Amino acid sequence: MDTQIFDMHNIDIAWCPGCGNFPILKTLKQALAELEIEPANLVLVSGIGQAAKIPHYFKTNVFNGLHGRALPAATAIKAANPALTVISESGDGDMYGEGGNHFLHTIRRNPDITNIVHNNMVYGLTKGQASPTSQIGFKTPVQVGGVFLEPFNPLAVAIALDASFVARCFAGDAEQTKEIIKKAIKHKGYALVDIFQPCASFNKLNTYEWFKKHTYYLEDSHDHSNKNEAFKKATEEEKFPLGIFYIKPDKKTFEENIGIYQENQQPLYERKPNTGKLHSLIETFKFAD
Numbered sequence: 001m002d003t004q005i006f007d008m009h010n011i012d013i014a015w016c017p018g019c020g021n022f023p024i025l026k027t028l029k030q031a032l033a034e035l036e037i038e039p040a041n042l043v044l045v046s047g048i049g050q051a052a053k054i055p056h057y058f059k060t061n062v063f064n065g066l067h068g069r070a071l072p073a074a075t076a077i078k079a080a081n082p083a084l085t086v087i088s089e090s091g092d093g094d095m096y097g098e099g100g101n102h103f104l105h106t107i108r109r110n111p112d113i114t115n116i117v118h119n120n121m122v123y124g125l126t127k128g129q130a131s132p133t134s135q136i137g138f139k140t141p142v143q144v145g146g147v148f149l150e151p152f153n154p155l156a157v158a159i160a161l162d163a164s165f166v167a168r169c170f171a172g173d174a175e176q177t178k179e180i181i182k183k184a185i186k187h188k189g190y191a192l193v194d195i196f197q198p199c200a201s202f203n204k205l206n207t208y209e210w211f212k213k214h215t216y217y218l219e220d221s222h223d224h225s226n227k228n229e230a231f232k233k234a235t236e237e238e239k240f241p242l243g244i245f246y247i248k249p250d251k252k253t254f255e256e257n258i259g260i261y262q263e264n265q266q267p268l269y270e271r272k273p274n275t276g277k278l279h280s281l282i283e284t285f286k287f288a289d
């Protein structure tokens with residue numbers, strides 16, 4: 001399938017020149033085309049931010065909601081129509097800051113969705129405040145003395161919560177990123193793909209060069225079924241490993257667990273509401289005279 005199938009025409013892209021979102025946009029289109037996922041069978045869900053604009057630049061189904069609230073919408077869309085491929089797209093602020101609570105509990109629910117996070121270690125849209133993944137010492141117009149909060153470690157948290165697929169990529173390596181995104185989409189269950197992404201305008205510390213110097217790929221011998229080993233790798237501090245850290249296969253998904261599809265396979269969105277049941281429920285809320 002050609003990636004052009006996802007191209008929007010006559011639309012201005014509002015990212016700065018040199019933004020790491022450009023290679024992620026291209027890589028995601030390539031991954032989807034190689035998996036032969038039709039635009040009609042795909043939904044991109046996002047919150048607010050520069051990264052969260054990515055669905056605007058795709059010809060497909062899009063739900064662009066509130067800041068930090070992509071995951072509950074993505075979970076519901078997948079539950080209403082399990083035949084869809086559902087991908088959440090966010091920045092590190094949107095996902096780990098404003099959306100932090102949803103991040104934790106979506107991992108626990110394990111919907112069959114892919115959660116791609118463009119991690120540029122800064123709030124880009126609002127022009128350069130520190131985000132939860134900003135490194136200690138990072139100076140901004142708000143954090144004038146440098147960040148002193150411990151950075152949030154999304155991979156370690158996801159592994160601790162037994163997320164069913166946990167990976168990290170670097171936007172500067174399109175080939176590996178594409179392969180990891182493909183595996184994440186094909187994986188049944190919640191898949192986190194955190195992508196290191198340089199922000200050309202507001203993060204002069206974590207540049208392409210910096211990421212190249214401070215990352216390395218997990219060895220082929222890395223056993224991604226070993227939770228303790230994955231956690232150890234996720235908490236390394238000198239250099240950040242890239243690759244697939246942890247896979248917990250055969251974990252029941254949210255759609256399987258909620259019971260709606262156990263006896264009736266018809267997608268929820270096609271079913272007629274049971275108005276009789278609804279009315280009797282409303283009756284129970286009425287005050288007695």
Ligand SMILES: Cc1ncc(C[n+]2csc(CCOP(=O)(O)OP(=O)(O)O)c2C)c(N)n1
Binds near residue numbers: 049093
């Ligand atoms: C509830 C709420 N709080 C704060 C904001 C302001 N705001 C919009 S985007 C953003 C941060 C975006 O940063 P990130 O998610 O890292 O994405 P980036 O722009 O860097 O891609 C903030 C704080 C908002 N729109 N809504």
